Amino acid sequence: MSENQDALTRYLEGELRLVNKHVPYKRKKLCELLGEPIPYIVLRDGSIHVFDPEELKRLKQVLRDKACDLSLPIIIEYVPSDQEGFYVVNGALEVEAVSKVLECEGKEGQLILYRPQIIELRRKLRTSTTILIKPGGR
């Protein structure tokens, strides 16, 4: 029985490890990505994620001079709660980019988004945003 129990523990721990396997190993700057023939990043599970060049051009257009400092993909944290969870974007440039794309306002380097906004954002910036799950909440 203890062997079965250990297998169960291993499985549960493995699930927790794998839930954020799509997070990038290392983020890249927007200008660096624009200079590449096929803009891509390597994820934590070793797979490759390719950016849509049109999305990159759109971000460059939105941020203008500051565009080169933006690290991609933009990470959106999912914060669970008892009711419907919400999503948070951190970082001044990231907030500026997302708020301009969604035409809303962020405060003090943080932007809170709800499900309809996330659907809209993912429709507009599908490849250049990624959702991170925080198991323990905030």
Add this chain to the structure above:
Amino acid sequence: MSQLQRIRPTKIELIRLRRQLVLAVKVHKVLRERLTILVNEFLAQLRESIEKRRKINDLILPVYNRGAGLLGVYGENVYQLFHRTTPALTSVLTTENIMGVSTRSIVLKAPGEDKAVYAGLKDFQAQAYELLKAIIELGKAEEAVLALGREIKSTKRRVNALNYIIIPRLREQIRVLRMKFDEREREEKSRLKRVKNILEKRKKLE
């Protein structure tokens, strides 16, 4: 029940089971969140694929009409003519990752400037390029829908397994162990009382 009988009734086992229950509840919560996000992504991709399909339906008729017109003007060799004059359109097959779900994707590289000028050809090229782009976008969206659907199915199974089998079984095992320990404690108490009674009786007799 067979699972329950095989547990060693020790305190260490109880501690381990309680730790496992905490972990299982945490994993269940995380997987449920992931499932919610995956379903959102699935619906978004589904909406996109419907939109793309509509766009293709709108684009395909003008391209077909223009192609038929060009066939009438230049004759049957029109497609060989296109092949010689149109700059090559290259595409790169890549992967895209949506919430840990890897889907196939294509990066289409726009053709260079075409120097040859034939009446009606430029518009046809532009329209055909738009149509091709829309078809590729539709393929990407439908591939993502299928991959997300498969992932949702497997995640749902895991969430249900945790919710209806693993967590209740762990709770039941903990309950059984607690009952056994309580029983032992009661036995111990009654034994002590009995010993005490016997000792008291012996004292009286002396």
